[in-house]
Amino acid sequence: MNKHVSNIVPVLRLGLVCLVLCSVLYPLAVTGIGQLFFPYHADGSLVEDENGTVIGSELIGQTFTDPALFQGRVSSIDNDAAGSGTPNYAASNPELISRTEGAIKDQQTANPDGGPVPLDLVTNSGSGLDPHISVEAAEFQVPRIAEASGIHEEELYKLIEQHRTSQAEELLGAPAVNVLLLNMDLQAMK
Secondary structure (H helix, E strand, C coil), X not given: CCHHHHHHHHHHHHHHHHHHHHHHHHHHHHHHHHHHHCHHHHCCXXXXXXXXXXXXXXXXXXXXXXXXXXXXXXXXXXXXXXXXXXXXXXXXXXXXXXXXXXXXXXXXXXXXXXXXXXXXXXXXXXXXXCCEEEXXXXXXXXXXXXXXXXXXXXXXXXXXXXXXXXXXXXXXXXXXXXXXXXXXXXXXXX
16 A cells, blocks of 8 residues: 555544534534523523414514613614624724714603613624613613503513513623513513
């Protein structure tokens, strides 16, 4: 056997073993463990309504335009999970400044009694898909929602508190609420 060919055979064998391990066995093992121990999360944390119809995911933001519902973060990709990410504009970029100023005006118009607009209501998250807003951003919207829905502000503040992230989650970041889950319970109150 040629000296060069005999050197290639072990390399090809190792490549084939790595290919099978990394592209077949490992993904199957991880998927199987996920489905066995964390099926809800492994399937995308899908949220269903009372009829069993999937209405979204806990992990992907949605756009809500009804004035009687909480609004989430601005998304430059319209919360389209097919292409997560946002433009990395510099703070001095005219397009970013214009979009942010427009979002501030929209929030001030929709929430005239809210005071200063919380930052997360006028800026993108890194993925453009963040389903959470800060507790401050949710509370900022309470007067508008109370007026539009007829639900007392006190009840809305209680609802926000019920949806607040856990203390363990708050160790890693600011207190937040999931907008989809909050709006589902808000609609159930009506």
